[in-house]
Amino acid sequence: MANFVGMMMGRDRANPSFREHGSDGRQHTFYVSDQSHYSVDKAAAMLGVGRANVRKISSDNRGRMNADDLAKVIETDIANGCVPCAVIATCGTTVLGAFDPLKQIASVCRKHDIWLHADGAFGGPALLHRQHRDLLDGIEYADSLTWDAHKVMGVPLTCSMLLCQHQGKLSKSVQQDAEYLFQVDHEDLNPGLRSIQCGRRNDAFKLWAAWQALGDNGWHQRLEQQFKLATFAADYIEQSPNFELCQRPDYLTICFKVYGVDVVELCEQLHVSGEALIGHANVRGDQVMRLVAVNPEISTSDLQRLFENIVAKQTSIISA
Amino acid sequence: MANFVGMMMGRDRANPSFREHGSDGRQHTFYVSDQSHYSVDKAAAMLGVGRANVRKISSDNRGRMNADDLAKVIETDIANGCVPCAVIATCGTTVLGAFDPLKQIASVCRKHDIWLHADGAFGGPALLHRQHRDLLDGIEYADSLTWDAHKVMGVPLTCSMLLCQHQGKLSKSVQQDAEYLFQVDHEDLNPGLRSIQCGRRNDAFKLWAAWQALGDNGWHQRLEQQFKLATFAADYIEQSPNFELCQRPDYLTICFKVYGVDVVELCEQLHVSGEALIGHANVRGDQVMRLVAVNPEISTSDLQRLFENIVAKQTSIISA
Numbered sequence: 244m245a246n247f248v249g250m251m252m253g254r255d256r257a258n259p260s261f262r263e264h265g266s267d268g269r270q271h272t273f274y275v276s277d278q279s280h281y282s283v284d285k286a287a288a289m290l291g292v293g294r295a296n297v298r299k300i301s302s303d304n305r306g307r308m309n310a311d312d313l314a315k316v317i318e319t320d321i322a323n324g325c326v327p328c329a330v331i332a333t334c335g336t337t338v339l340g341a342f343d344p345l346k347q348i349a350s351v352c353r354k355h356d357i358w359l360h361a362d363g364a365f366g367g368p369a370l371l372h373r374q375h376r377d378l379l380d381g382i383e384y385a386d387s388l389t390w391d392a393h394k395v396m397g398v399p400l401t402c403s404m405l406l407c408q409h410q411g412k413l414s415k416s417v418q419q420d421a422e423y424l425f426q427v428d429h430e431d432l433n434p435g436l437r438s439i440q441c442g443r444r445n446d447a448f449k450l451w452a453a454w455q456a457l458g459d460n461g462w463h464q465r466l467e468q469q470f471k472l473a474t475f476a477a478d479y480i481e482q483s484p485n486f487e488l489c490q491r492p493d494y495l496t497i498c499f500k501v502y503g504v505d506v507v508e509l510c511e512q513l514h515v516s517g518e519a520l521i522g523h524a525n526v527r528g529d530q531v532m533r534l535v536a537v538n539p540e541i542s543t544s545d546l547q548r549l550f551e552n553i554v555a556k557q558t559s560i561i562s563a
Numbered sequence: 564m565a566n567f568v569g570m571m572m573g574r575d576r577a578n579p580s581f582r583e584h585g586s587d588g589r590q591h592t593f594y595v596s597d598q599s600h601y602s603v604d605k606a607a608a609m610l611g612v613g614r615a616n617v618r619k620i621s622s623d624n625r626g627r628m629n630a631d632d633l634a635k636v637i638e639t640d641i642a643n644g645c646v647p648c649a650v651i652a653t654c655g656t657t658v659l660g661a662f663d664p665l666k667q668i669a670s671v672c673r674k675h676d677i678w679l680h681a682d683g684a685f686g687g688p689a690l691l692h693r694q695h696r697d698l699l700d701g702i703e704y705a706d707s708l709t710w711d712a713h714k715v716m717g718v719p720l721t722c723s724m725l726l727c728q729h730q731g732k733l734s735k736s737v738q739q740d741a742e743y744l745f746q747v748d749h750e751d752l753n754p755g756l757r758s759i760q761c762g763r764r765n766d767a768f769k770l771w772a773a774w775q776a777l778g779d780n781g782w783h784q785r786l787e788q789q790f791k792l793a794t795f796a797a798d799y800i801e802q803s804p805n806f807e808l809c810q811r812p813d814y815l816t817i818c819f820k821v822y823g824v825d826v827v828e829l830c831e832q833l834h835v836s837g838e839a840l841i842g843h844a845n846v847r848g849d850q851v852m853r854l855v856a857v858n859p860e861i862s863t864s865d866l867q868r869l870f871e872n873i874v875a876k877q878t879s880i881i882s883a
Contacts, residue, residue, distance in 0.1 A: 251609060
């Protein structure tokens, strides 16, 4: 829902009468890479902009949004009378873990005065690693940022954040007076005024508690271990005759082909036998395995055992 | 968010192209009583219909929507080219605990083929009481129903339900394919296909566990005790020379005037001194105290002590 809220702020900035009077019938549009998360299409349908008005911008061979294409599509849309509401840059795509080029995208947004929302649900926590925070270079130009603490950071579901550069904008989109409910609290600390849900779990408390326990350094160490596991997995796959690595990972997602078998069937067999719960994805037309190194509690020998299990299953499928 | 989803289903039924292409520029409208919950206005803003297009229908002297007025407003809107999306009937208003007349409202909806959403967030659980379920007479005509288990039923936040008469409609509004995520699960049991959030807490489990513990009879008993407390409070207030009851409660909310003091100040003093956390509301132009008998763990003597505390504070404010 954090992407929903960021996109809504963009919509309401592009057309401030939307929240009061609904759409005026002009075509409103969002922009996102063809590798983006499905929540963007879902949110566009909910927000009354429409799924068909989410422009899917092409990505390069590593899965990053092509900023030149973005500029062209926006210019064509504006020429055709569309109202661009927001560009959603993905920081850590779901399949390949790719990071869109924020600086280039931001410069397109600035030129046309369009809201830049960054979807860092998966990749935002890279900011907590002292070196790998470079993955989000240019994040300072984003108007809003989704950042989930329940994915890479391991905080129990749900703990999704929306950071915003502009104080007051969110209240304008969401706020609704309810004199009978909002009593006594100090306004700045009252999430009821800015949350889209009315019932409010105190999810922020979980993050606060985790941060008290780990500290900045603890988050760095946690990410360091996750990156180490991702690198180990990529190295192992590159050296194995049974697999082919799709690309060296920038982040924590490792996609690889498994020779000679139907990957979907392989994943199901591993799941049913209780050996591993691992997903599959389509990368450039191939069904591949998708391993995400989010659990810092496991060791490289756990990963090695996983790969041995995969090979054993692969062998038994081929010989069957 | 359950009201949001019910309203979205109404919007998408009234104008099926909304989710794909956004609004076509016609004025879309929602209908709700002037006693309704603020979530309706909030949802209208988010859904791209607009807060200004939420028609507030007058209510009678007990806070129930006036169905004749509803019919007139809808007819005028249709004559003016508006697209009615849904009527939202409130089952248990926030301030007075009033229940809108579902049968009469349903007949207006049927006549014009408009989606009927019932907001039973607060009042829905009355269905679990063997006699008081009559409060929701006509609920069988609602297309969708919000029912919160985290209010009257005491299940920890959040546990909000949306019940819908029409299988498949919700998927159409919300569903978004994400081949990389929805793997292995059986479709009918996969909330990811129908939830608006992507990250999914298993809130249904809390309700299931509570129902296993209490059973149908346990819910009845729980509500019986809540109704007993509400009746005790109303009787006490009627017999007290210090208070005036706004109306006999149909449900669990008791609103009453406290003579001779500013009720807002009184509530704040009770809160600050730690004696009671009790809210205030505006009823027909008066600031009144609003007591909600939702905690079945308290006894009538706890309520008596509360009233004695209020009187003591009232006396000290008057004599100050």
